[in-house]
Amino acid sequence: MSNAVENTLFEHPILNVIHLLNTIAQENPAAISLASGRPDDEYCDPALIDKGLARYRQHIASTELSLTTLLCQYGKTSGIINEIIADYLYVDEAITISNPENIVVCMGFQEACTLTLLSLFEGGGILLVPDPVFSGVTGIAKLLGIKMLPVPMVTFLDPTALRRLAEELESKGEKIRALYAIPDFSNPTADSLSYPAREAMLRLANELNFFILEDTAYRYFRYEGDEIASMRSMDSRRVFLLGSFSKSIFPGLRMGYVVAPEGAGVMPFSARLCKAKSLITVNTPALCQAVVGGLLIENNYSLKSLNQPRVLSYTQKRKHMLECLERAFPSKGDSQPTVTWNHPAGGFFINVHLPFVFGQAEMNECARDFRVIVFPTSLFSVTNEAVNQVRLSFSNATATQTTQAIGRFKTYVESRLGKVPS
Ligand SMILES: Cc1ncc(COP(=O)(O)O)c(C=O)c1O
Missing domain, CATH: 3.90.1150.10 (Aspartate Aminotransferase, domain 1)
Structure with a gap:
C-alpha cells in the first residue's frame, strides 16, 4: 500500500x-x-533591536502595564502595539484609525495577506491581481484555493481597460471579491499607480462592491517625484492596508500588520482576522513587537x-x-x-x-x-x-x-x- x-x-x-x-x-x-x-x-543594524526594546521598556514603565505579562506571556491576538501603529499611520500617512483593534499586528506582510485572504474568500469570488506580481500573494492565494484573475500590468494601470475587464467579468456572473495592488513601486516591475488611477480603482471597487488589498512595502522608497496618497488614506471603507516593516526597519523582525476596513456599516473584519490568526501563529512575538513599538516611539511615530x-x-x-x-x-x-x-x-x-x-x-x-x-x-x-x-x-x-x-x-x-x- x-x-x-x-x-x-x-x-x-x-x-x-x-x-x-x-x-x-x-x-x-x-x-x-x-x-x-x-x-x-x-x-x-542589530543595534536597533536594543534601542527599540529599551525604549519600549521605558514606555511600559510609565504605565500600569506589566512588562512580564506583555513580553513573556501569551499575548492579545491582535497585538500589543496597535495604538502605537495607529499613531504612526497618522503621522506618516495621514491615516486616521478610529479603533486600533482594527489593526492586527502580524508576522510580516506574508501573514497579514494570508489572514486577509482567509477572512475574505470564505464564500468564493475572484481575486484580481496584476500580472506579473509578487509571488507572496499569488502563491498563498493558490495554496488557499482562491480563484485568481491575473490582469496584464498594462491593463491594470489603465483605469478604462481595468473597468472594462471588471464589468465584463461581473456581467458573466463572476463576483470580484478583492483586488491586490502595490500602488507604489511594485515588485517585480516597479510600476506605480497614478493618483487618478487610484481614485478610479476605488470608484470601481465601490460600484462593484469589492475590496482593495493595498500593499505598501516599498512606499518609503521614492527617489524622484511627489508622494502620492496611499489608497487607504483615500478610502477607509474599501481598503485593507497590508503593511510591512521588512524594508523600512529590517526583515529579520518578521513584522507587519493589516488594517481592516472601517466605517459605519462596514463589516468588522478584525474578529475574523483574529480568529484565523489565533489558529495560525497565536500571536505575533511580543519581543519583535516591542522592538518596533519602541523604535516608533523613539522616532516620534515616524519612520521617515x-x-x-x-x-x-x-x-x-x-x-x-x-x-x-x-x-x-x-x-x-x-x-x-x-x-x-x-x-x-x-x-x-x-x-x-x-x-x-x-x-x-x-x-x-x-x-x-x-x-x-x-x-x-x-x-x-x-x-x-x-x-x-x-x-x-x-x-x-x-x-x-x-x-x-x-x-x-x-x-x-x-x-x-x-x-x-x-
Ligand atoms: C510586494 C511585497 N510586499 C511585501 C513584502 C514584504 O513581505 P514581509 O513583510 O513578509 O517580509 C515584499 C518583500 O519582498 C514585497 O516584495
Whole structure:
C-alpha cells in the first residue's frame, strides 16, 4: 500500500519563488546576486533591536502595564502595539484609525495577506491581481484555493481597460471579491499607480462592491517625484492596508500588520482576522513587537527620518545601476536597442527587456557560467507573461558588485546574441 501524497498544487512553480530567491545565492557562491529584493545589509543594524526594546521598556514603565505579562506571556491576538501603529499611520500617512483593534499586528506582510485572504474568500469570488506580481500573494492565494484573475500590468494601470475587464467579468456572473495592488513601486516591475488611477480603482471597487488589498512595502522608497496618497488614506471603507516593516526597519523582525476596513456599516473584519490568526501563529512575538513599538516611539511615530539615509543610498544605487546598463547596452543611433529597461521612480528593482527568452534554466546557466544571478520576471507571472524580462535588484549590491555584475550580464547577453541567428 502506498502512502504517497498527491502532489499537484505543491508542484506549482509560483509556490517555489520565495524559496528560490532565498537560496539561489547560496547555491552559487561565486556569483554576484542581483536576484533578491533584500534591503541593504548596511542598514540592517542589530543595534536597533536594543534601542527599540529599551525604549519600549521605558514606555511600559510609565504605565500600569506589566512588562512580564506583555513580553513573556501569551499575548492579545491582535497585538500589543496597535495604538502605537495607529499613531504612526497618522503621522506618516495621514491615516486616521478610529479603533486600533482594527489593526492586527502580524508576522510580516506574508501573514497579514494570508489572514486577509482567509477572512475574505470564505464564500468564493475572484481575486484580481496584476500580472506579473509578487509571488507572496499569488502563491498563498493558490495554496488557499482562491480563484485568481491575473490582469496584464498594462491593463491594470489603465483605469478604462481595468473597468472594462471588471464589468465584463461581473456581467458573466463572476463576483470580484478583492483586488491586490502595490500602488507604489511594485515588485517585480516597479510600476506605480497614478493618483487618478487610484481614485478610479476605488470608484470601481465601490460600484462593484469589492475590496482593495493595498500593499505598501516599498512606499518609503521614492527617489524622484511627489508622494502620492496611499489608497487607504483615500478610502477607509474599501481598503485593507497590508503593511510591512521588512524594508523600512529590517526583515529579520518578521513584522507587519493589516488594517481592516472601517466605517459605519462596514463589516468588522478584525474578529475574523483574529480568529484565523489565533489558529495560525497565536500571536505575533511580543519581543519583535516591542522592538518596533519602541523604535516608533523613539522616532516620534515616524519612520521617515530612520529611512532617509536608506533613501539617499538607494537613490545612488539606482543611478549607478542605470549608468552601468547604459554603458553595457548603449543605444545605437536609429536602430532599435536590443536591451531596454525602465527607469522607476522608486522601489528596489529595474526591469530589463531582452531580445530572447530568459527563464529558470537561463538563470541557472547565467549564474553558473557567467557568475551573475538575475531573476526571470516571468517567475512572478501566473500566466507565463514577461518571458523575455529580468528583474534586477539594486538594493543590496555595492557599487563595485553592481559594476561587475552588469559587466558579467553583458557578456552573457552577448554570448546569447552570438548564438541567435540574426
Ligand atoms: C510586494 C511585497 N510586499 C511585501 C513584502 C514584504 O513581505 P514581509 O513583510 O513578509 O517580509 C515584499 C518583500 O519582498 C514585497 O516584495
